[in-house]
Structure formats: structure tokens, C-alpha cells
Amino acid sequence: MNRIRTLTVGVLLVAFCAAPLAGFAADKKAKLKPYTLKVCIVTGDKLGEMGDPFVYDYEGREIKFCCKGCVKDFKKDPAKYIKKIEEEEAKAKKAKS
Ligand SMILES: [Zn+2]
Structure with missing residues (x-):
């Protein structure tokens, strides 16, 4: 028992x-790691101006594009755009503090 x-x-x-x-x-x-930028990393256009941004998951990271076509460009060279995003995020952080 x-x-x-x-x-x-x-x-x-x-x-x-x-x-x-x-x-x-x-x-x-x-x-997902949120996308904090207000622009499409491919074109530099403001998100939401051409309708709802297109959200894409890349390796646990959320990326927002101004349109679906930008994902194609992103996929050609993701590392380049990720670097760009991180640079922009760092800039945004610096501007805040
Ligand atoms: Zn676009």
C-alpha cells in the first residue's frame, strides 16, 4: 500500500x-522578437501607408514589410536586411535615451 x-x-x-x-x-x-521599426526595411517606406503591413516570421523574429513583394527582396539576402534592422533599432534606442 x-x-x-x-x-x-x-x-x-x-x-x-x-x-x-x-x-x-x-x-x-x-x-517572436517584435519588429519595432516604423518603416519597411526593404523600401524605407512608412508601414501602414499602403494598407496593412505584411508580417513575416524569420527565425523567431517578426518583420513587417510595406507589401508582400518586399519579402521576395528580403529573402534574396536576409542577413543584409537583418543587419539593417539591427542598426536601425540601435539608432532608435540611442535617440530615446
Ligand atoms: Zn514593400
């Missing part, structure tokens, strides 16, 4: 410990 009880407690403990871990993994997957 005692053994069954220990086993039950053990199973419950494992379930209890694993739940937050599973939640954390799902959370990590769902959370």
Missing part, C-alpha cells in the same frame, strides 16, 4: 515539474 502511494506521489511530482517546462517551451516558440 505504501509503495503505491509513493508511486502516485512520484507520478504527480513529475507531472507537476514537467508542466511548467512544457509551457516554457511552447512560450518560447510562440514569442
Whole structure:
């Protein structure tokens, strides 16, 4: 009887410990690094002026384009545009502080 009880407690403990871990993994997957710039990184045009921006997920990063066509240009050289985004974000941060 005692053994069954220990086993039950053990199973419950494992379930209890694993739940937050599973939640954390799902959370990590769902959370994208937000796109903080107000312009399309490909054309430099203001987002939202030509309708809703086109949102694209690139390796856990959210990128907003002024239109769908810009994704094609982005895909040609993602590293170049990511660098550009990071430079612009750094500039924006500097301007704030
Ligand atoms: Zn565009």
C-alpha cells in the first residue's frame, strides 16, 4: 500500500515539474522578437501607408514589410536586411535615451 502511494506521489511530482517546462517551451516558440521599426526595411517606406503591413516570421523574429513583394527582396539576402534592422533599432534606442 505504501509503495503505491509513493508511486502516485512520484507520478504527480513529475507531472507537476514537467508542466511548467512544457509551457516554457511552447512560450518560447510562440514569442517572436517584435519588429519595432516604423518603416519597411526593404523600401524605407512608412508601414501602414499602403494598407496593412505584411508580417513575416524569420527565425523567431517578426518583420513587417510595406507589401508582400518586399519579402521576395528580403529573402534574396536576409542577413543584409537583418543587419539593417539591427542598426536601425540601435539608432532608435540611442535617440530615446
Ligand atoms: Zn514593400
